[in-house]
Amino acid sequence: MKKTVLMIACALATSVAFAQDMNSKRGVPILPEAGDWSVGFNAVPFIDWAFDKTRIMSNTPASSAADAMNYQIDQTLVLQKMKAENKAMRLKVRFETESHKLFNDVNKFNSSSTPPEKVQDSKVVKQRTIEVTYGTLTYRGKGRVKGFYGYEGFLSLDDGGRTTYEYGNAIGSDNQAPVTTTWDDSGNATAGPQSSRDLKVKNAGKYSVGANAVIGVEYFFAPKMSVACEYTWGFEYMRSGRGKTTSEAWDATSNSVKETESEGSRGSRNADIQVGNDNASINLKFYF
Secondary structure (H helix, E strand, O other): OHHHHHHHHHHHHHHHHHHHHOEOOOOOEOOOOOOOEEEEEEOHHHHHHHHHHOOOOOOOOOOOHHHOOOOOOOOEEEEEEEEEOOEEEEEEEEEEEEEEEEEEEEEOOOOOOOOOOEEEEEEEEEEEEEEEEEEEEEEEOOOOEEEEEEEEEEEEEEOOOEEEEEOOOOOEOOEOOOEEEEEOOOOOEEEEEOOEEEEEEEOOOEEEEEEEEEEEEEEEEEOOEEEEEEEEEEEEEEEEOOOEEEEEEEEOOOOEEEEEEEEOOOOOEEEEEEEOOOOOEEEEEEEO
């Protein structure tokens, strides 16, 4: 009897120690340790994949998790370092650059061939955005579920984008309204005579600064692997500048092509205090 009681006591002691150490069956720590780094990813694609896999033999399409929650902005790298078991610093970096070129063939001016010879118009769009967020987090709780809170500051720079155009048919005294391509927002091209046309369009750039309070929960489903959900609430100040457009047209007074620069409307300033996520930011995190 004493042996049985002793064995049960040992088993209970072992299980309690195991729970306190929070190690896997192979002895790998489940929770991150001081000095560990983590990389975070948007978890919604994984949730969508799980939804798809759970609808076997279904005649209806899978429901997307994207409509059920807000999540980390695409192209954002989330790095976190555990300064202590319950303290962490976090850095978010987003660098987005866009560059694309569109082409369209139009009839060459005064072409005598059949069918008419073609020349090419082009449109080049470039834009850059940089966002940096730095903050600190404090963890609370025991076991696999950890609550966290903290604060973060952020800076965002957007150059607004620049668009340049080149045309196959030049403006001249004998062709003051050449056939010119116009692109809509979807990239669809139409061509027709234009007496004035854009050469360069510089959209208004903007910057924003702010600070957020952060609160959330993180669940460790495997050794040093977790899913984290969070809300933010804070202040943001944003300011935008003026855009500028350079266009060309035939000037009868000088009997030449004249370029004209025009500025856009005056820039704006906005200050907001708001909840950062209407739903929850869902991140999949890996510690190492």
